[in-house]
Amino acid sequence: DVQLQASGGGLVQPGGSLRLSCAASGFTFSKFAMSWVRQAPGKEPEWVSAINSGGSDTSYRAAVEGRFTISRDNAKNTLYLQMNSLKADDSAMYYCAKAPGGGLAGSTLINLLEISWGQGTQVTVSS
Numbered sequence: 001d002v003q004l005q006a007s008g009g010g011l012v013q014p015g016g017s018l019r020l021s022c023a024a025s026g027f028t029f030s031k032f033a034m035s036w037v038r039q040a041p042g043k044e045p046e047w048v049s050a051i052n053s054g055g056s057d058t059s060y061r062a063a064v065e066g067r068f069t070i071s072r073d074n075a076k077n078t079l080y081l082q083m084n085s086l087k088a089d090d091s092a093m094y095y096c097a098k099a100p101g102g103g104l105a106g107s108t109l110i111n112l113l114e115i116s117w118g119q120g121t122q123v124t125v126s127s
Helices: none
Strands: 003-007 010-012 018-025 034-039 046-051 058-060 068-073 078-083 092-098 121-125
Touching: 003 092, 018 034, 018 092, 018 121, 034 068, 034 078, 046 068, 046 078, 058 068
Parallel strands: 010 121
Antiparallel strands: 003 018, 018 078, 034 046, 034 092, 046 058, 068 078, 092 121
8 A cells, every 4th residue: 555654844933944754655656756735724735846756857836936845765765845935824734645657747636646645744834
């Protein structure tokens, strides 16, 4: 079974930084693109960022472009999200997700992603 365990969240002041990690297991991590998805209370989940299987190509939603950086370590089966200049609107539960293939195609569509709901990490940005 695919298991995706996110960690690294917490409470941070506006303008602060956090680095999220996601430990993946149950599939060949290096062959699949990966994404980050977030969900704030009372809102629909939204796609945040994606990276292709080799780590050479990335994509971001406009609201986080220039502030967030996605990366991966295929030797460690781990996905990362470095979040800088955090804003209150970034507060949400963050989940990592397995895309349907190795490229970015399909990696931005939540209905195509495999997500371990219940294994996210909470990010709260507040003063």
